[in-house]
Amino acid sequence: MLNQKYVDMLSKKSVIRELSEYAVARGKEIGYENVFDYTLGNPSVPVPQRFNDSVIRLIGEKSPMDLHGYSQSLGIAEVRQAVADSLNKRFGMNYSMNHIFMASGAAGALAHAFRLVTVPGDEIITFAPFFPEYNPYVTQTGAVLTVVPPNTENFQINFDAFESMISEKTMAVLVNSPNNPSGIVYSTDTIKRLAAILKEKSKQYGHIIYLISDEPYREIVFNNVDAPYIAKYYDATITCYSFSKSLSIPGERIGYVAINPACPDAEQMIVMCGQISRGIGHNCPASIIQLAVAENLDITADLSVYEKNMNILNDELKSLGFEVVKPGGTFYIFPKALEEDAVAFCKKGTKYDFIGVPADSFGCPGYFRLAYCIETEKVERSLEAIRKFVKSEY
Amino acid sequence: MLNQKYVDMLSKKSVIRELSEYAVARGKEIGYENVFDYTLGNPSVPVPQRFNDSVIRLIGEKSPMDLHGYSQSLGIAEVRQAVADSLNKRFGMNYSMNHIFMASGAAGALAHAFRLVTVPGDEIITFAPFFPEYNPYVTQTGAVLTVVPPNTENFQINFDAFESMISEKTMAVLVNSPNNPSGIVYSTDTIKRLAAILKEKSKQYGHIIYLISDEPYREIVFNNVDAPYIAKYYDATITCYSFSKSLSIPGERIGYVAINPACPDAEQMIVMCGQISRGIGHNCPASIIQLAVAENLDITADLSVYEKNMNILNDELKSLGFEVVKPGGTFYIFPKALEEDAVAFCKKGTKYDFIGVPADSFGCPGYFRLAYCIETEKVERSLEAIRKFVKSEY
Numbered sequence: 001m002l003n004q005k006y007v008d009m010l011s012k013k014s015v016i017r018e019l020s021e022y023a024v025a026r027g028k029e030i031g032y033e034n035v036f037d038y039t040l041g042n043p044s045v046p047v048p049q050r051f052n053d054s055v056i057r058l059i060g061e062k063s064p065m066d067l068h069g070y071s072q073s074l075g076i077a078e079v080r081q082a083v084a085d086s087l088n089k090r091f092g093m094n095y096s097m098n099h100i101f102m103a104s105g106a107a108g109a110l111a112h113a114f115r116l117v118t119v120p121g122d123e124i125i126t127f128a129p130f131f132p133e134y135n136p137y138v139t140q141t142g143a144v145l146t147v148v149p150p151n152t153e154n155f156q157i158n159f160d161a162f163e164s165m166i167s168e169k170t171m172a173v174l175v176n177s178p179n180n181p182s183g184i185v186y187s188t189d190t191i192k193r194l195a196a197i198l199k200e201k202s203k204q205y206g207h208i209i210y211l212i213s214d215e216p217y218r219e220i221v222f223n224n225v226d227a228p229y230i231a232k233y234y235d236a237t238i239t240c241y242s243f244s245k246s247l248s249i250p251g252e253r254i255g256y257v258a259i260n261p262a263c264p265d266a267e268q269m270i271v272m273c274g275q276i277s278r279g280i281g282h283n284c285p286a287s288i289i290q291l292a293v294a295e296n297l298d299i300t301a302d303l304s305v306y307e308k309n310m311n312i313l314n315d316e317l318k319s320l321g322f323e324v325v326k327p328g329g330t331f332y333i334f335p336k337a338l339e340e341d342a343v344a345f346c347k348k349g350t351k352y353d354f355i356g357v358p359a360d361s362f363g364c365p366g367y368f369r370l371a372y373c374i375e376t377e378k379v380e381r382s383l384e385a386i387r388k389f390v391k392s393e394y
Numbered sequence: 395m396l397n398q399k400y401v402d403m404l405s406k407k408s409v410i411r412e413l414s415e416y417a418v419a420r421g422k423e424i425g426y427e428n429v430f431d432y433t434l435g436n437p438s439v440p441v442p443q444r445f446n447d448s449v450i451r452l453i454g455e456k457s458p459m460d461l462h463g464y465s466q467s468l469g470i471a472e473v474r475q476a477v478a479d480s481l482n483k484r485f486g487m488n489y490s491m492n493h494i495f496m497a498s499g500a501a502g503a504l505a506h507a508f509r510l511v512t513v514p515g516d517e518i519i520t521f522a523p524f525f526p527e528y529n530p531y532v533t534q535t536g537a538v539l540t541v542v543p544p545n546t547e548n549f550q551i552n553f554d555a556f557e558s559m560i561s562e563k564t565m566a567v568l569v570n571s572p573n574n575p576s577g578i579v580y581s582t583d584t585i586k587r588l589a590a591i592l593k594e595k596s597k598q599y600g601h602i603i604y605l606i607s608d609e610p611y612r613e614i615v616f617n618n619v620d621a622p623y624i625a626k627y628y629d630a631t632i633t634c635y636s637f638s639k640s641l642s643i644p645g646e647r648i649g650y651v652a653i654n655p656a657c658p659d660a661e662q663m664i665v666m667c668g669q670i671s672r673g674i675g676h677n678c679p680a681s682i683i684q685l686a687v688a689e690n691l692d693i694t695a696d697l698s699v700y701e702k703n704m705n706i707l708n709d710e711l712k713s714l715g716f717e718v719v720k721p722g723g724t725f726y727i728f729p730k731a732l733e734e735d736a737v738a739f740c741k742k743g744t745k746y747d748f749i750g751v752p753a754d755s756f757g758c759p760g761y762f763r764l765a766y767c768i769e770t771e772k773v774e775r776s777l778e779a780i781r782k783f784v785k786s787e788y
Contacts, residue, residue, distance in 0.1 A: 001565065001601050002659060002666070003513055009669040010662070046458035055682075056450055064440035068643040104498065104647075104677060111675025119397055133672060140673025171395065207395050249462040251681030253498075265396060268404070272396070275403040278527060279534025280674040281505025283498060287645030288449075289680050 009136070016040070016132075016357045019346065023355045036354045036382035038370035041180060041331065043248040045301045045373075051247055054292040067291070071284045073274040075102025075256070079294040083256055086297040091229040099261050101273040104253040104285050106216045109240035110137055111280060112257055112273045116238065117210045118143040118171045124212070125166060126174040127157055128363030129181050129334065131214075134174065143171075147363045155184040155325050155334070157194060166197070168205040172238075173198060175230065178217035181362050181369035182334040183310070183327025185221060188228045195234040202236075208264065211237045216255070217330040219246035219300045222307045225328035235262035238269075243293055245331075248301040254285040254293055306331040309372040309379045316383050320390050331373040334359065338394045342368045352389035354382060403530070410434070410526075410751045413740065417749045430748045430776035432764035435574060435725065437642040439695045439767075445641055448686040461685070465678045467668040469496025469650070473688040477650055480691040485623035493655050495667040498647040498679045500610045503634035504531055505674060506651055506667045510632065511604045512537040512565045518606070519560060520568040521551055522757030523575050523728065525608075528568065537565075541757045549578035549719050549728070551588060560595055566604040566632075567592060569624065572611040575756050575763035576728040577704070577721025579615060582622045589628040596630075602658065605631045610649070611724040613640035613694045616701045619722035629656035632663075637687055639725075642695040648679040648687055700725040703766040703773045710777050714784050725767040728753065732788045736762045746783035748776060 016039055023037035058067055074080065080097035087093050103109035118124060120142025126134055128150040138145040148165055151158035166173075173194070177186035186194075195211070202209045213230040218241065221227040231237035242255035257273055259266040277283055284290070310327050317324050323336040337345035342358035346368055349356060359367040372379060410433055417431035452461055468474065474491035481487050497503035512518060514536025520528055522544040532539040542559055545552035560567075567588070571580035580588075589605070596603045607624040612635065615621040625631035633652040638644035651667055653660040671677055678684070704721050711718050711729050718729040731739035736752035740762055743750060753761040766773055 002511060002663065003509060005513070006510070006666040006669045007662070009672075010665060042459075042464060044459070047462050052453045052458075056453060059446045059450060064446075064642065065436075065438070068441050068645050070436055070644045104675065107672075107677050108675040111673075115397060115400070117396060119399070136669070136672040137675070248458065250464045251462050251678075253677055253680050268401070269396065271404060272400040275400045275530070278403075278501075278530040279505075281498065281502040281531070281676065282674075283501050283647055284645075286647050286680040286683050288683075 014132070015343070015361055019350075019355055019357050022350060026353065030353070033378070034353060036378065036385050037374070038354075038356045038372060041371045041373060043245055043250060043301065043373055044375065045248055045303065045305055047248045048296065048299050048301055050299060051249070051292055051296045054295045055288060058288060058291050062291070067288060069287065071102070071287045071290060073277060073284065074270060075100065075284055076287065076290050079290045082294040082297055083258070087258060091232060093229070093231065094261055095258060096261070098267045098270060099259050101257040101270050102285055102290055103240070103255050103257055104282065105244055105250070105255045106214055106240050106242035107133070107137065108253070108282060109242070109255050109257045110212070110214060111282070112276050113212045113238045113240055114138055114141045114143060114172070115276045116269055116272055121169075122171040123167070123169040124172045124174055125162070125170055126176075127162070129155070129179070129359055129367065130363050131176060131180045132361040150364045152336075152364070155179065155182040156186060156190045159193060159197070163197060166201055170201070170209055171207070172210040172212050174212045174214065176214040177230070178221060178227070178329030180217065180330060181332045181359060182325065183330045183332040184325060185225050185227045185328035186230075187226050191228050191230055191233045198234060208236045213237055213239045215239060216242040216245050220303050220306055220331065221329040222310065222327070227329065231258070231260045235260055237263065246300045246303075247293070247296065252286070252289045254289050305376055306373065308376055309374070312376070312379050312383070313370060313372055316386065320387065331371055333370050333372060334367055335370075337366055337368050338390065340366055342366050348393050349389055352385045354385045354389050408526070409737070409755055413744075413749055413751050416744060420747065424747070427772070428747060430772065430779050431768070432748075432750045432766060435765045435767060437639055437644060437695065437767055438769065439642055439697065439699055441642045442690065442693055442695055444693060445643070445686055445690050448689045449682060452682060452685050456685075461682060463681065465496070465681050465684060467671060467678065468664060469494065469678055470681065470684050473684045476688040476691055477652070481652060485626060487623070487625065488655055489652055490655070492661045492664060493653050495651040495664050496679055496684055497634075497649050497651055498676065499638055499644070499649045500608055500634050500636035501527070501531070502647070502676060503636070503649050503651045504606070504608060505676070506670050507606045507632045507634055508532055508535045508537060508566070509670045510663055510666055515563075516565040517561070517563040518566045518568055519556070519564055520570075521556070523549070523573070523753055523761065524757050525570060525574045526755040544758045546730075546758070549573065549576040550580060550584045553587060553591070557591060560591070562599040564595070564603055565601070566606050568606045568608065570608040571624070572615060572621070572723030574611065574724060575726045575753060576719065577724045577726040578719060579619050579621045579722035580624075581620050585622050585624055585627045592628060602630045606634065607631055608634045610636040610639050614697050614700055614725060615723040616704065616721070621723065625652070625654045629654055631657065640694045641687070641690065646680070646683045648683050699770055700767065702770055703768070706770070706773050706777070707764060707766055710780065714781065725765055727764050727766060728761055729764075731760055731762050732784065734760055736760050742787050743783050746779045748779045748783050
C-alpha cells in the first residue's frame with residue numbers, strides 16, 4: 001500500500017509555490033518582465049566563469065576514472081581537505097578533513113545533522129521566522145520541531161521565550177543566520193548569549209545540546225554588518241553549508257557538514273554521516289562538482305547586486321510607512337504588512353502585479369517576505385507598482 | 395546525544411571493504427599491478443567521450459541560470475521526457491515524463507521506492523544472493539528485509555522457498571537482474587512466474603505487492619542472453635536505474651525511478667517521490683549531469699571488455715574444477731569455494747595475491763564473488779596465481 005504520510009503531504013499546497021505559479025502564469029499574460037515577482041529565493045547572478053573553467057579543465061586533465069569514479073563515502077579526500085583549509089584560513093578554525101562531510105546542498109547536510117543527534121521523539125528548537133522546509137526536514141526523521149516565537153523588534157533571538165521552552169527533550173537548536181526570511185544576521189552578542197544558555201542547559205540536563213547552524217547565506221553579508229562564524233562560539237556546533245547561493249549553482253547540489261573539532265566525538269560524527277547516507281540514499285555530491293568547487297572555495301559570484309536591491313527596497317518601503325528591519329544579508333527583506341492578515345495583504349498586492357509571500361508558514365504571521373534576487377532594473381520599476389498598491393489600498 | 399543506531403553501525407566492518415583495503419595496502423608493497431584485486435564493482439572502462447563533450451557544450455551554450463539553476467523537485471522536465479522516450483523506444487513501454495523521477499543513482503532511487511510503498515514494520519522480500527547494502531537501505535526506513543535462500547543450481551529464483559515465505563506483511567519484492575553478485579540474468583520464464591505469484595498473492599491479501607526492480611546492470615548483458623525488461627511483465631513495477639555502470643560515471647550520482655504507467659496511481663507515486671525527498675535531503679541529481687545524461691541515453695561506455703573477462707575467468711575456473719554458473723551479464727562471477735568456509739577460502743587466496751570476496755554477506759555462504767571490472771591483461775595474468783593457489787591449497 002502507498003505510504004499515506006506522503007499521500008497526505010500532496011494535499012498541502014505551499015503558499016509560496018502558489019504565488020510563484022501565479023506570477024509565472026500572469027507573466028504569460030502581460031509579459032514576465034511586467035510581473036514584480038518577489039516570491040522565490042533563486043540566485044540571479046551568474047556562476048563565476050572560473051567555476052565553469054574548472055569543470056572544463058578537469059574534463060581535459062583528469063582520467064575518466066578519477067573524474068567520474070565513485071567518491072569516497074564521506075566525499076573526495078582532497079576536497080574535504082580544501083574545505084577545511086579554507087574555513088581555517090577565513091575563520092581561524094582548526095578543522096581537518098576528518099571534520100568535513102560533503103553533502104548534496106544544505107538540505108542534504110541538514111538531513112545528516114538531524115539524524116546524527118536525535119532519535120524519534122527528541123526535540124529540535126528553532127527560531128521564528130524560519131525556513132518552512134525545516135518542518136518536513138525534521139518531522140520526517142521522527143523528531144519534533146519546536147518554534148520559538150519571533151523577536152519582531154530586531155529579529156535577533158527572543159531569549160525569554162527560548163529559555164522558557166528549552167527542556168531536557170531538546171537535543172539540538174537550529175539557527176539560520178543570515179536568516180531566511182528576515183535577512184537579519186545574528187550578532188556576536190546574540191551568538192554569545194545563545195552559546196552561554198546552551199552550555200548551561202547541557203550541563204543541567206546532562207547531555208550535549210548541539211547547535212546546528214544552517215549557513216547557505218553565509219557569504220551574502222552586507223557592508224560592515226557584524227557576522228560571527230557561529231562555530232567559533234560553541235564547541236558542539238554542526239555547521240551545514242551550501243554553495244548554492246555563494247557560487248550561484250543551486251542545481252548542482254553541493255554543500256558540506258563541518259563539525260567543530262572541539263565538539264566531543266567530532267571525527268566519529270563525520271564517519272557516522274557516511275552510515276546515515278546508506279539509509280537515505282545520499283552517496284555524496286557529484287564528483288565533478290566536488291572537484292570544481294574545491295578549486296573555487298575562496299571566490300563567490302558577484303553578490304553586490306543583492307545589497308543594491310536591498311537598499312532600494314528598504315528605503316522605499318520605509319518611506320511608504322512600512323515597519324521594516326534593515327537586512328544585514330541574504331536576498332530577503334521582511335516588512336510588516338499594512339493589515340493584520342498578511343495573506344490578504346499579499347493577495348491585494350497581486351492586483352498591482354506586486355508578488356510577495358505572506359510569512360504565516362515562516363512562523364511570523366502579519367509579515368511578508370520579498371526575495372529580491374532579481375535584476376536591479378526590475379526592482380526599480382517595481383517601486384511604482386508598490387506605491388500605487390499602498391496608496392490605493394491603505 | 396549521538397544516535398546510537400549509527401554509532402553501532404561503525405563497529406560492523408564490511409568484509410568487502412576489508413579485503414579491498416588489504417588489496418590496496420598490499421599494492422603499496424608489491425605494486426598494485428601485481429595484486430589481482432577482484433573486490434570492488436567499480437566500472438573500469440572510460441565514460442564515452444560524447445558525455446564529456448555534452449558537459450563542455452552545455453557550459454558554452456546554456457545560460458548559467460538554466461544550466462546551474464534549481465532543477466524542479468522531480469528532475470528537469472526535458473530530462474524526464476527524454477528518459478521516458480528512450481525507455482518507450484527500447485522496450486515498447488508507454489512512459490510519459492510523469493512516470494519518471496530523477497534520482498541520485500540507484501541508491502537514491504531505492505531510497506524513494508522503499509518509502510513509497512512501505513511503512514515501518516512492513517516487509518520487503520529479496521532473493522539471495524543479494525547486494526548487502528539492501529540491508530541498511532531497507533532497515534533504516536523501518537521496514538524489514540526478508541531474504542529468500544538461493545537457488546544455487548542456476549541462481550534464478552528459489553520459488554518454493556519464496557512461496558512459503560511471502561505473507562500479508564509483504565508489501566514489496568525487490569529483484570536485481572542482472573544480479574550482483576551472481577552475474578545471472580533472470581529469464582523471461584522466471585519473471586513471468588514471479589509476476590503470476592505476485593498477482594495472485596496481491597489478490598489474496600487484498601493489497602498490491604509492488605515489484606521493485608533494481609537495474610544498475612541492465613546494459614551489461616552478454617551475447618544472446620534472454621534479458622526481459624521486467625516492468626513489461628508486471629503492472630505494479632517500480633524500476634530503479636543508475637547510469638553508473640552503463641556510462642561509467644558512478645561518482646556523478648545519477649539514475650531514476652520509473653513507474654509502470656499501468657501501475658495504479660503511477661503518476662501520484664512520482665509526485666510522492668518529491669515529498670519523500672524533502673525528508674531525506676535528496677533534491678535531485680546535479681543539473682549539469684541530468685542535462686548531459688539526457689543527451690546520451692542511447693549509448694553506453696564500451697562494455698565489451700566485461701564479457702571478454704567473464705569468458706576468460708569462466709573457462710579457467712571451470713577447468714580448475716570450480717562449480718560456477720556462467721554469468722549472463724554484470725561484471726561479476728560467482729563460483730562455489732573449494733571449501734565450505736568461503737571466508738577461509740578467500741583468506742587463503744590472499745597469500746597468492748588473488749583477492750575475491752566471500753558471499754556470506756550476500757546471503758550465500760560457501761560462494762565467493764569476483765568483480766572482473768579490471769583490465770583484460772590483468773585478468774590473464776591472474777590466471778597463474780589462481781592456478782597456483784588452487785593446486786597448492788586444495
